[in-house]
Amino acid sequence: MANVTVIGTQWGDEGKGKIVDWLASRADVVVRFQGGHNAGHTLVVDGKVYKLSLLPSGVVSGKTGVIGNGVVVDPTALLAEIERVGQQGLNVTPENLWVADTVPLILPLHGALDRAREAARGEHQIGTTGRGIGPAYEDKVGRRAIRLCDLREPETLEWKVDELLRHHNPLLASLGQKTFTREEVLSHLNEVAPKVLPYACHAWDRLDAVARQGRRILFEGAQAVMLDVDHGTYPFVTSSNTVAAQAGTGSGMGPRSTGFVLGIAKAYVTRVGAGPFPTELSDETGRRLGERGHEFGTVTGRPRRCGWFDAVLARRAVRVGGVNGLALTKLDVLDGFDEVAICTGYELDGKRIDAFPSAPGAQARVKPILEFMPGWKENTAGARSWAELPAQAIKYVRRIEELTGAPVTLLSTSPERDDTILMHDPFEG
The missing domain is CATH 3.90.170.10 (Adenylosuccinate Synthetase, subunit A, domain 3)
Structure with a gap:
């Protein structure tokens, strides 16, 4: 049986959540491979409405969900979403949610910079959600991102925070915004670390085992092709690649893993x-x-x-x-x-x-x-x-x-x- 990759073919909001939820009933694992909590998937099941941003839609069907390395993760937003769906009867645990330990983290300073830059654009605003996704991807490419695995190493975290602040604080100051101290950032990370680290794993390794067992994998894209940073209506785009080719890169599974590509319109x-x-x-x-x-x-x-x-x-x-x-x-x-x-x-x-x-x-x-x-x-x-x-x-x-x-x-x-x-x-x- 083939894997399936679901992507949007317009500017997002095509109803991917419902389609992924519908397909997830016949899949074993559902994988998010790009984007962040700027994505929004609304699912309606038996009259109950679920609104997801970071969690793969398959969690509603009781499937194992994976947040791949191609996603940028706001740990506070992830924990809040887990709590919210828990109140709706969905029990999300480290057993049914695997988060790649190499995901870059979105921190409060990313959101602050995102919103400040958007305001400074004036009439040339691009419509960002202001949630820090773009600045977090910039840090990933700039090789200064703090990743989930870094939360396990306090000695690594300290010098990486220093490097991050050397980049972000001058930008924030130039835009007339409050800067961040090392203590503020470290305090935030130390607070969320024990709550999110239980979900961290070598997602690529577990997915390889799933594939070798012949089980079905469903890849769930966020946003859509016309918001792809390379192929979309640039610069009015998101900060990641949204095409199906990203599924292999953003999950660690390679280019042959995508299977049948279903475009939602x-x-x-x-x-x-x-x-x-x-x-x-x-x-x-x-x-x-x-x-x-x-x-x-x-x-x-x-x-x-x-x-x-x-x-x-x-x-x-x-x-x-x-x-x-x-x-x-x-x-x-x-x-x-x-x-x-x-x-x-x-x-x-x-x-x-x-x-x-x-x-x-x-x-x-x-x-x-x-x-x-x-x-x-x-x-x-x-x-x-x-x-x-x-x-x-x-x-x-x-x-x-x-x-x-x-x-x-x-x-x-x-x-x-x-x-x-x-x-x-x-x-x-």
Whole structure:
């Protein structure tokens, strides 16, 4: 049986949490391989709502969850999330949550710098969540990160904190912000160390054993391809690679581990924060999509910008993300629209182009070329078989397949776990 890697193909918030939760019932282990607690996955199971940020969605299904080395971890946020889901009846312990001991840690100074720099950008803000993810990844690449394993060595921790402060305090001071003392940082780390270290392990080694036993591994991506630091709408992106190729690197399992790559896409498009959005609807239709889809960020609570499905960006995500099949979510949100639309290309400076430009100025100037199709009056909400879908909805799905070059292998028709239509089982490869 194949492993499965789930990634977003738009700007995040495509409903990955539900799909991963649904697939997790047939997996043995679920792995997060990038991002931090800027990701938000909302799961609805038997009417109960779970909001996860760092924990792999598989914990709701009682599966072993893994936070891989490609993730940046705020230990305070992780402990708070474990406590919160515990109050909902989910018991997360070192037996069912493995955290790579090489994960870089997000500290309070990272969040402070993140927020200060975003404020200093003024009208050029990129829409960061302000939770310190970017500065933590910078420290990782700059070889000054404090990693989870460092909490075991007080003598290592002291000189690494000194090095960290030599970098961060001048930046904070230049932005008019409070600086941090060695004692403050060490006190914070010494407080969280005994609580988080029990979860630390050689995750790569345990995952290798799982693979050798022939057990199924589900890799869970955060954010989405168009937020990838290399392939997304730079600089309005996240600070990590979100494509499926990162699953091997961010877990320590290597490039052959990804298996079937399932790309998640909404039947329309949303975006949180700043950045180009060619199909954005700032009218009554956009408002209607937002209200019907309950489009508010899981992490930030900010209203999501809404627009028509962009097949050009989705096709790009399919190619650079290595997507084998699409999972189309929130088709039911389009129920009752007189017509629906798909972006099939762009107009830039009076000329048609069929690929999204790389430079931010050109990205801001593109206009969508829309193909309109008749909508459908019938309800798709709760449909669990292809035969239950109205003809026009099926035509819409087929057109998305044609334009993106990827088959729709799974269709979600409500937030509930079982309201799902499966055309092809990703675990069958």
